[in-house]
Structure formats: structure tokens, C-alpha cells
Amino acid sequence: MAFAHPQVSHFTYWGGGDWFDGNGEPNQLYHAMRQLIRNDWFTKKTITSNSE
Numbered sequence: 001m002a003f004a005h006p007q008v009s010h011f012t013y014w015g016g017g018d019w020f021d022g023n024g025e026p027n028q029l030y031h032a033m034r035q036l037i038r039n040d041w042f043t044k045k046t047i048t049s050n051s052e
Contacts, residue, residue, distance in 0.1 A: 013019070019030040026034075 019027065019033075021027045
């Protein structure tokens with residue numbers, strides 16, 4: 001749900017260099033995660049709740 005909240009601009013991964021190759025370039029893991037976040041999970045849907 002955090003990815004859908006307008007106040008969330010990024011998330012931080014505290015791990016090793018799993019996301020980048022030896023030259024600091026994004027690898028397949030990075031591109032797969034970006035695909036999930038930006039294309040599969042990201043939404044611009046707006047919903048409104050009532051007082052209940």
C-alpha cells in the first residue's frame with residue numbers, strides 16, 4: 001500500500017550490491033523490481049472513504 005500513497009517518493013533497500021553489476025550499472029534484478037513497481041504495482045487510482 002505504501003507505493004500507492006502520494007507521500008511515498010522512494011524506498012530504501014539496505015543490502016549488498018545485489019541490484020548492480022561490477023560497473024555500478026543496474027542489473028536484471030534492478031530492472032525486474034523497477035518493472036514491478038512502476039508498471040505492475042503503481043496506480044493512479046483515487047478512492048475516497050466516508051466517515052464510516
